[in-house]
Amino acid sequence: xxxxxxxxxxxxxxxxxxxxxxxxxxxxxxxxxxxxxxxxxxxxxxxxxxxxxxxxxxxxxxxxxxxxxxxxxxxxxxxxxxxxxxxxxxxxxxxxxxxxxxxxxxxxxxxxxxxxxxxxxxxxxxxxxxxxxxxxxxxxxxxxxxxxxxxxxxxxxxxxxxxxxxxxxxxxxxxxxxxxxxxxxxxxxxxxxxxxxxxxxxxxxxxxxxxxxxxxxxxxxxxxxxxxxxxxxxxxxxxxxxxxxxxxxxxxxxxxxxxxxxxxxxxxxxxxxxxxxxxxxxxxxxxxxxxxxxxxxxxxxxxxxxxxxxxxxxxxxxxxxxxxxxxxxxxxxxxxxxxxxxxxxxxxxxxxxxxxxxxxxxxxxxxxxxxxxxxxxxxxxxxxxxxxxxxxxxxxx
Numbered sequence: 369x370x371x372x373x374x375x376x377x378x379x380x381x382x383x384x385x386x387x388x389x390x391x392x393x394x395x396x397x398x399x400x401x402x403x404x405x406x407x408x409x410x411x412x413x414x415x416x417x418x419x420x421x422x423x424x425x426x427x428x429x430x431x432x433x434x435x436x437x438x439x440x441x442x443x444x445x446x447x448x449x450x451x452x453x454x455x456x457x458x459x460x461x462x463x464x465x466x467x468x469x470x471x472x473x474x475x476x477x478x479x480x481x482x483x484x485x486x487x488x489x490x491x492x493x494x495x496x497x498x499x500x501x502x503x504x505x506x507x508x509x510x511x512x513x514x515x516x517x518x519x520x521x522x523x524x525x526x527x528x529x530x531x532x533x534x535x536x537x538x539x540x541x542x543x544x545x546x547x548x549x550x551x552x553x554x555x556x557x558x559x560x561x562x563x564x565x566x567x568x569x570x571x572x573x574x575x576x577x578x579x580x581x582x583x584x585x586x587x588x589x590x591x592x593x594x595x596x597x598x599x600x601x602x603x604x605x606x607x608x609x610x611x612x613x614x615x616x617x618x619x620x621x622x623x624x625x626x627x628x629x630x631x632x633x634x635x636x637x638x639x640x641x642x643x644x645x646x647x648x649x650x651x652x653x654x655x656x657x658x659x660x661x662x663x664x665x666x667x668x669x670x671x672x673x674x675x676x677x678x679x680x681x682x683x684x685x686x687x688x689x690x691x692x693x694x695x696x697x698x699x700x701x702x703x704x705x706x707x708x709x710x711x712x713x714x715x716x717x718x719x720x721x722x723x724x725x726x727x728x729x730x731x732x733x734x735x736x737x738x739x740x741x742x743x744x745x746x747x748x749x750x751x752x753x754x755x756x757x758x759x760x761x762x763x764x765x
Contacts, residue, residue, distance in 0.1 A: 374455040375405045376744060381463040383408065383428070384415030385576050385610065385636055387661040388460055388484040391515075391539050391736075396423045398737045404744060407452060409445070411464060416636070446470045456480060456744050462487075462498055468505050478747040481505075482513040483523060485658030485679065488579035493522050502527045510747045513537055513740070515659040516680030535743055538683075539659045540733030546668035547724070550645050558639070559646055562632050568605045569710045572647035574640055574662040577612030582676075584614075584621055585653035585699055591625045592703035600710050601630075609634040609643055644669040648716060649709055655696055657681050668727045672719035674705045690723035 378396075383389050396406050397420075407427045408414075414430050421428075429448055433441040449457070449471055457471050458480040471477045486493050493499070506527060512534045514520040520536040523529045550558075564570060571590075575581045586606060594601045608618070608631065615633065622631045637643060644650070650666035650673045657679040664684065666673055673691035675681040685691040692709065694701040709716050744750075 373401075373403060373405050374744065374748060375407065375452065376456045376458055377407045377409055377449070377452055377454040379409045379411070379457060379459040379464040379467050381461070382410050382412045382415050383417040384413070385417065385612075387539070387575075387658070389415075389417045390661050391484070392460070393417055393420045394540065394542075394733050395737050395740055396421055396426055398733050399423065399741060401425070403741060407454070409448065409467075411441070411445075411467070442470060446473075449474065455748060458482065458744075460484060462501070465505055466501060468508060472508060478511075478744075479509050480511045480513065480743060480747060481509045482515070483519045483658070484515050485519070485580075486656050488582075488655055491580075491656045493526055499526070509533070511535060511743055513743060515539055516683055518679045518683070519658055535739070537736060537739045537743075538731055539661055539664060540736035541661065541664035541668050541727055541731050542733060543668045543724075543728055546641050546644065546665050547670070548641065550642050554642070555645060558642055562605075562607065562634070562646065564605050564632075564646065567603060569600065569603050569649070570605050570607060570647045571649050571651055571706060571710075572607035572609065572643065573651045573653075574609040574643070574665070575652075575660075576610050577608070577614040577618060579614065580655050582653045582655050582697075583608055583618055585676075585697065585702060586651055587618065587621050587625055587627060587631065588699035589653075589702035589706060590627055590630060592699050593706055596703050597707040597711070600707055604630060604706075604710070606631045607634055607643060607647065608632065609637055609640065611636045640665065641669065644671060647671055649674060649706065650691075651702070651706075652676065652681065653694075653696075653702060654678060654681065659684065664727055664731055667723035670720040670724045672709055672716050672723060674702065674709065686722070686726070690719055690726055 378392060401424055410430045411433045414428050418428055431441055431444050445467055456478045459465055459468055460482040461484055468479050490498055512523055512529055514523055514534055514536045517536055520534050523534055524531055577583060590606060622628055644666055650671040652660055652663055652675040654676055659680040663673055673685050675685050675693060676696040677693040678696050685693055687693050692705045694705050
C-alpha cells in the first residue's frame with residue numbers, strides 16, 4: 369500500500385455483529401488498496417467482525433467509551449485523530465456522528481457521514497435531541513451516504529440536508545457465496561444437528577436479537593399459525609440465527625407460548641449460507657430497516673422473503689414477485705403470509721428464483737465499493753473518468 373494514498377478513517381460504534389459492520393468489512397476487503405489507506409476507530413470495542421478483515425494494513429483502534437458522558441473519550445478520540453491525520457473521516461449512524469465535530473481543528477479534513485438505519489427508540493428519526501445533534505453537525509458534513517431511498521428522503525425532509533449533498537448507495541451481496549449448493553448429505557447432517565425433522569417447513573431469520581429486529585413478532589405469528597393452519601404449524605420449525613441482548617427474553621417468550629419444540633436458537637454462526645439453504649421461507653419482521661444484508665443474502669440463496677413494509681424493505685421485496693410485505697407489528701398478517709407461502713411450494717420456488725435474479729442484476733459488492741470510493745474521490749476533488757461531481761451520479765436506479 370502506498371503511503372501517499374489518501375487516508376480514510378472509518379468511525380463506528382463497534383465491530384460487532386450487524387449489517388453496518390458487515391458492509392464496512394466487505395468494502396474494505398474489496399477496495400483497491402492502492403487508492404486509499406483505511407483505519408477503523410471503534411468507539412467502544414472491536415468485536416468478532418474484526419477477524420473478517422482481510423485487507424492489508426487496516427489498523428483498528430478501540431477507545432472503550434463508557435456508557436453515559438465519558439469526557440475522557442472525546443480527548444482520546446481528538447488525540448488519535450490528530451495522530452492519524454486522515455484525509456477523510458467517514459462516520460456511520462448516530463452513535464458516531466458527534467465525533468465529526470472533533471475533527472474541525474484538522475485543516476483540510478473532509479467529512480462523510482453514512483446513515484444505515486434507525487434504532488427501535490427512534491423509528492421515524494424525529495427524536496428532538498437526536499434531531500438537534502444531526503442539525504448541529506449538518507453544516508460540517510461534506511457528503512452524506514444513505515443506504516436506501518427511504519433514508520435519502522428522510523435526510524432531505526427531516527434533517528434538512530440538500531439533495532446534492534446526499535449519495536444513495538445500496539449494499540451489495542456476494543451472490544456466488546450464497547448460491548453455492550450444499551450437498552444433500554451435508555444439508556441432511558446440518559438439519560439433523562438442528563433437530564429439524566424430515567419434511568419440515570423451515571422458517572428462519574438472521575440478525576442480532578435486538579428490539580428493532582422484532583424477532584418476537586415471529587414467535588407471536590407462529591402461535592397464531594397454530595390456530596390459523598394447524599396442519600402447517602405441525603410441520604413448521606423456526607431458526608433464529610444470531611445473538612444479542614434479547615436472547616433470554618425471547619427464550620422466555622417461547623416457553624410462555626408453548627413453542628419449545630418449534631424454535632431453535634442458533635446463535636451467531638459462520639455457516640449462514642448453509643443455514644439459509646436449510647430454510648424454506650425467510651422472515652424479517654423489523655420495526656425499521658435501512659437495507660438489510662440478510663434479506664439480500666436470503667434472496668441470493670433463492671429464498672422468498674416475508675418482511676415488514678418498513679424502510680428499505682419495500683425497496684428489496686417486490687410484493688407477490690420476490691416475497692410478501694406485511695404491516696409492521698401485525699402478527700396475524702405475518703401468520704397469514706406464512707400460511708399462504710408455506711403451503712404453496714410452487715409459488716415459493718418462483719419467488720425465490722425471481723429474488724435471486726433481482727440480486728444478481730442490481731446488488732453486487734463491486735458496484736457498491738466503486739461508488740463508495742467515488743464518494744471519497746469527489747469530496748477530495750478527485751473526479752474519475754466518466755463521473756460527474758453530483759452525488760446523484762452514484763445512485764443505483
